[in-house]
Amino acid sequence: MNFTDIHTLMPEIVMAVLALAVLLSELVIRRKETVGLLAIVSVAVTAYFIPTSFGTVFNGMFISDGYSVFFKFIFFTCLILTVLISSRYLEIERSSHGEYYALLMFATLGMMLMASAGDLIVLYLGLELMALSLYVLTGFIRHEYRSNEASLKYFLLGAFSSAILLYGIMMIYAQTGTTDINTISSVLTEKKATVSLLLSVIFLLVAFSFKIALAPFHMWTPDVYEGAPTSITAFMSVGPKAAGFAVLGRVFLVGLYPLQINWIPLLIGLSILTMAVGNILAIQQRSVKRMLAYSSIAHAGYAVIGIIAGGNEGVSAMMNYLLIYMFMNIGAFSILILMRSEDFLGESLDDFKGLAKTHPLTAGLMLLFMFSLTGIPPTAGFIGKFYLFKAAVGAGYTWLAIVTVIFSAISAYFYLRVVIYMYMHEPEGEAVSLSGSPSLGLALLISALLVLFIGIYPSPFISFARIVTG
Amino acid sequence: MLEFFFGYLSLVIIIFSLLVVLSKNAIHSVLYMLVMFFHVAGIYLLLQAEFLAAVQIIVYAGAILVLFLFAIMLLNLREELSAEQLTDGWPASLAVVAGLLLTLMLSLGGFTTTFNGSWSPEKIKEITFTKALGQALYTGYILPFEVASIILLVAIVGAIVLAKRRLN
Amino acid sequence: MPGRYLPTEYLPVAIFIAISIAFGLGALIMGSMVRLRRPYREKLMPYESGIDPVGEPRVRFSIRFYIIAMLFVVFDVEAIFMYPWAIVFDKIGLFALIEMIIFIVILLVGYVYALKKEAFRWE
Numbered sequence: 001m002n003f004t005d006i007h008t009l010m011p012e013i014v015m016a017v018l019a020l021a022v023l024l025s026e027l028v029i030r031r032k033e034t035v036g037l038l039a040i041v042s043v044a045v046t047a048y049f050i051p052t053s054f055g056t057v058f059n060g061m062f063i064s065d066g067y068s069v070f071f072k073f074i075f076f077t078c079l080i081l082t083v084l085i086s087s088r089y090l091e092i093e094r095s096s097h098g099e100y101y102a103l104l105m106f107a108t109l110g111m112m113l114m115a116s117a118g119d120l121i122v123l124y125l126g127l128e129l130m131a132l133s134l135y136v137l138t139g140f141i142r143h144e145y146r147s148n149e150a151s152l153k154y155f156l157l158g159a160f161s162s163a164i165l166l167y168g169i170m171m172i173y174a175q176t177g178t179t180d181i182n183t184i185s186s187v188l189t190e191k192k193a194t195v196s197l198l199l200s201v202i203f204l205l206v207a208f209s210f211k212i213a214l215a216p217f218h219m220w221t222p223d224v225y226e227g228a229p230t231s232i233t234a235f236m237s238v239g240p241k242a243a244g245f246a247v248l249g250r251v252f253l254v255g256l257y258p259l260q261i262n263w264i265p266l267l268i269g270l271s272i273l274t275m276a277v278g279n280i281l282a283i284q285q286r287s288v289k290r291m292l293a294y295s296s297i298a299h300a301g302y303a304v305i306g307i308i309a310g311g312n313e314g315v316s317a318m319m320n321y322l323l324i325y326m327f328m329n330i331g332a333f334s335i336l337i338l339m340r341s342e343d344f345l346g347e348s349l350d351d352f353k354g355l356a357k358t359h360p361l362t363a364g365l366m367l368l369f370m371f372s373l374t375g376i377p378p379t380a381g382f383i384g385k386f387y388l389f390k391a392a393v394g395a396g397y398t399w400l401a402i403v404t405v406i407f408s409a410i411s412a413y414f415y416l417r418v419v420i421y422m423y424m425h426e427p428e429g430e431a432v433s434l435s436g437s438p439s440l441g442l443a444l445l446i447s448a449l450l451v452l453f454i455g456i457y458p459s460p461f462i463s464f465a466r467i468v469t470g
Numbered sequence: 471m472l473e474f475f476f477g478y479l480s481l482v483i484i485i486f487s488l489l490v491v492l493s494k495n496a497i498h499s500v501l502y503m504l505v506m507f508f509h510v511a512g513i514y515l516l517l518q519a520e521f522l523a524a525v526q527i528i529v530y531a532g533a534i535l536v537l538f539l540f541a542i543m544l545l546n547l548r549e550e551l552s553a554e555q556l557t558d559g560w561p562a563s564l565a566v567v568a569g570l571l572l573t574l575m576l577s578l579g580g581f582t583t584t585f586n587g588s589w590s591p592e593k594i595k596e597i598t599f600t601k602a603l604g605q606a607l608y609t610g611y612i613l614p615f616e617v618a619s620i621i622l623l624v625a626i627v628g629a630i631v632l633a634k635r636r637l638n
Numbered sequence: 639m640p641g642r643y644l645p646t647e648y649l650p651v652a653i654f655i656a657i658s659i660a661f662g663l664g665a666l667i668m669g670s671m672v673r674l675r676r677p678y679r680e681k682l683m684p685y686e687s688g689i690d691p692v693g694e695p696r697v698r699f700s701i702r703f704y705i706i707a708m709l710f711v712v713f714d715v716e717a718i719f720m721y722p723w724a725i726v727f728d729k730i731g732l733f734a735l736i737e738m739i740i741f742i743v744i745l746l747v748g749y750v751y752a753l754k755k756e757a758f759r760w761e
Contacts (some may be wrong), residue, residue, distance in 0.1 A: 009613075016620060020747045023627065027754045058613050099631050106624050113617060125617040132621060136628035142637075151632075167574075174581040196580025199573050472644055515645045525718055533711045540707045543699035591642045604726030608734050615719070615737065619744040622712045626748040629708040630757050633701050637755070 008055035008064050011046050011072065012112055018042035019105035026098025033087045033439075035098035039105055040083055043076050056118065060180055063118040066468025070319050071115035071246040074326060078239040079108045081330045081443050086231040088437035089337045093229060095141045104235065107133035111243035115250075120169045120179040123247055127165070127211070130240055131158050137235075138228040150227025157220040161210030168203030172255075175200065181255040188258040201256055201263050205270075208251070212244035214270045214304065215277035218297045222281075225293035230340065233289065234333035237296040238326040245300075245322060249307055249315055260310070267308050268400060274301030275407040282414045289336055289347040291414055292329070295373060298411060299325055302404060305388050309395035316465035317387040323461065324384040324454055328372040331447030334440060335366045341435040352418055354427030359434060363422045365448055370415040372451045375408050380454035387462065472516065479512045496542045500535055507531040518591060521600040705757055716745050 006013075022038050029035055050072060053064045082104060090096040106129060113126030135158065139151025173179055175197060176187040191197065209217040225233045252263060278298025285291035303325070306318025339346025356363040372381035385408065392401040454461055486506040493499045507530045514523035557563075585591065594602045607615055631637065684691045719741065727734050752758065 016744075020623075020744065023751055024747060027751065059610065061610075061613055097631070097637050099627055099637075103624070103627065103631075106620065109620070121611070121614050122617070125614050125621065129617060129621050129624060132624045132628060136624070136631055139632055142632065167570075171577055171581075177582060177585075177587065194580045196577030199577045203573075475644075515648055518643060518645070520645070520648075521722060529711070529714055529718060533707075533714045537704075537707045537711055540699060540703050543697075544701060544704060545698075595643055600722050600725050604722035605729065608723060608726060608730055608737060612737055616740055616744070618719075619716070619741045622715060623744055623748040625712050626709060626745075626752055629705055630752060630755050633705050633708075634755060634757060635701075 005055060005057045007049075007052050008057045009053075009062065010049040011053050011064075012109065012116075014049055015042070015046045015105065015109045015112065018045060019102055019109060022105055023099065023102035026102060029098065032090070032096045032098050032100075035101050036083045036087045036439075039101040040080050042105065043079055043108075047073075047076055058119075060182055061119040061122055062113075062116050064116055067250070067315070067319075068112075068115040068246070070323075070465060070468045071242060072112050074242045074319075074323055075108050075111045075115070075239050078235060078242070078326055078330070079104055081326075081446065082231055082235040082239075084439040084443035084446075085234065085330070085334050085337050087439055088435060089229070089231050089340065089440075092340055092342055092435060093141050094143070095229070097140075100137065100140060103133045103137050107137070107235075108239065111239055111246075114243045115246040117247065117250070118181055120172070120181065120251075123251070124162075124165060124169060127243075127247070128162065130243060131162065131211075134158075134232075134236060134240060137232045138224060140232065141229050146227040147229065150224045153220055153227075154224040157210065161207050161217070164203055164210070165207035168200050168207055171196065171200035171203060181250060184255040185257055188256065191258075193259055193262055197259065198262055201259055202266070204251060204256070205263065205266060208244055208248045209270060212241050212248065212300050212304075213274075213297050214300055215274040215297065218274065218277065221297055222290055222293045225296065226287065226290045230289065230333055230337050233293070234330045234337075237293070237333075238322075238329055241296070241300060242322045242326070245303060245307075245318060248304075249318065252307060253310055253315065264308060267304060268397075271301050271304040271308065271400070272403055274298065274304070275404065279407045279410045279414075282411070285414070286349050287347050288349055288352065288418060291349075291418075292332055292336075295411070295415070296329065298407070299329075299373075301407075302385065302388060305392050305397075305400060305404065308400070309388075309391040309397060311391075311395065312466060312469050313394055314391040315469045316462070317384075317391040319465045319469070320461060321384040321388055323465075324372075324380040324451075327447045327450045327454070328369050328379070328381055331365065331444060331451060332369040332373065334444050334447065335362060335369065338362060338434050338436055338440060338444075339432060341433055344432070346432065349418065349421055350428065351432060352421045353425040355422040355432065358427055358431040362434060365444055366422060367419050368448055368451060370419050372455070374412045374415045376412075378452070378455045380451045380458070383454055383458040383462075475512070476516055479509045479516070482506070482509045483513070497539070500538050500542065503538070504531055504535055507535070518594055518599050520598075521603055702760065709752060709757065712748070713745070716741075 018038075019042070022035060022042060025038055026032075026035055029038075050069055053069070054066075056063050083101060086100065087096075090100060110126045110128070110130030110133065114123055114130065117123035117126055135151055135155045138154050139147050141147040169179065172184060175191075175194075176184050178184055178187065188197070206217060210220075213221040225237065228236065252260075252267075256263060275298055278294050278296075278301055282291050282294035282298065285294060299321075303318050303321045306314045306316075306321060308314070309317070336347060339351060345351075352366075355366070368379065372379035375381040375385040385404070389401040389404065392398070392404070483506055486502045486509070489502040490499045490506065493502060507526060511523040511526040511531075514520070514526060589602055589606065720738070723734060723738055
């Protein structure tokens, strides 16, 4: 590597340096909101170096292209929104420590490395960096058993899936003699699809399915999402999931592309099973937080369709879907955080009874996010699903698009149930007291505006995703 | 001769790995693991990876096992020791492990035994493994090397955040 | 194929290990063959410097040990990375120095953090 190529790595270097600075600032700054503010400023500084970062360094080990830049844009927005919804919430949970923001930044750095990884080793290290930070963040409310348990479960299953990923990488290496994703692709085009190659593909697929919570590898998701601090659940269900999709796309649509006819049926099976498990089990949930966890499983099942469809159309639809999902999902979790106060959990469906009478604005925002998660126009959720279906039909999977529509219809039941509880039921007992703060309001405003904006005027985002994948 | 050593080391590794899993006393498991780690180091020696053999003994047998022992001593395992079976999920684990074994056995046929790239066994023999490792690690693999240090840093922060009694 | 070369230069190490195992086992076996065996209750008690043993041998460790062990592992791994670096330092030169400085500075931040959080203090 020459020092003239340093601009390609600049966003990662800046992010790493600033994350270290934020960690050290925790030691001297008393007010932890200030540390959060520093994290937001750091993201802005890092984003400044993104436009000049295009290129490839370390013999293709690190790739900064349109694809990775789009994902980094998602990660940055996700980090900013998470910091905004966290500061007040952490005080309510009596866990306001600066390490929280530093760990969020380290997780984001890991996700950036994943999106840019051109080599399976860099991919693995980025993934571990992200996962290790998340294990700690999941257990961040140290005095709560629920949080401790979630952290331990997440760690054990995460370590297990990392081992499976390493097996997959080892087997691919043993058969192609390389860990470079582009070279793997060119070696595989000359090889026949042997049993051992297919088995290594399965290993990689299982490992990534764990990370993005595709059924039947989703078992950890409901417990972990429910036990983790709500702000971290919002973060986990968006950023790391998008990072998982980024590597899934890069490894399967570039490295393992020659074996596409072999892995497409597997991915279709996983996608349908995921939609079924996520949507059907979400119906039974009385806790809105747990319902959103299952909903997050179901949405991963939708987004995978973009990879199945493949090509420019499919990948850009998947990327757009993840972007839209970020705004509507973080929005929904922000409402949960708004409901949480010192002596009130605010997670149960019953807590939402009659919210429209007591807090009409909050209920209206929740209505918007629920409509968007269901995919009702004119919200962004509709646009995301529409382009996924379009890509699926274009690639000849019309039946898969129909199956997805059916599951979306099922999902309307549990999303709209929240709306019915808010608007059709009378408030019970004392009125819910909201714990709002300016930063949480800002996060809600950004999410709601973008859910509406993308829903009404999607073309800039759609064409942006098309250009960067083109 | 190579085959003999390889056979001996593999046999001991398999037996002691089984003992680690099957032993009811967690402390015994750790001691069996110690024996296993030494034999894994032997396998590394056969593969010319002397440095990794040393790392295996210093880091795994030395540091990681101590951490294991601490973790066991942190828990109060007295009731578990008198239990007939430590976990009742063993049939599922057995199925998973058997499946894994079968998968690896099936895929062994596709593995290439010839070397690929610029580091041939002869060349490594000539300049010694540690030098070869250093040259590969500190020229081509700088990025993973630096990322590794950040992962270690997160491990420090994580340990303190999760286990420190007072955080402020 | 299990490797290509026999690590013959490690033969002395193997002999050394064999001798030390034989020595340890031999002493035990010899002792059991030669010594008299007259057990009584006091003799069979665990030896605690002549004081009657109290409580169970297995005490629950404090979580404080865990943090120290964890920090030890991390810095142990850091030190391991320096060995191959030192060996090839003359070949790579200044570039290797910069790499290692970055590596150490990152972990130094962790060290400062741990120090300021009083992770090394027995609270």
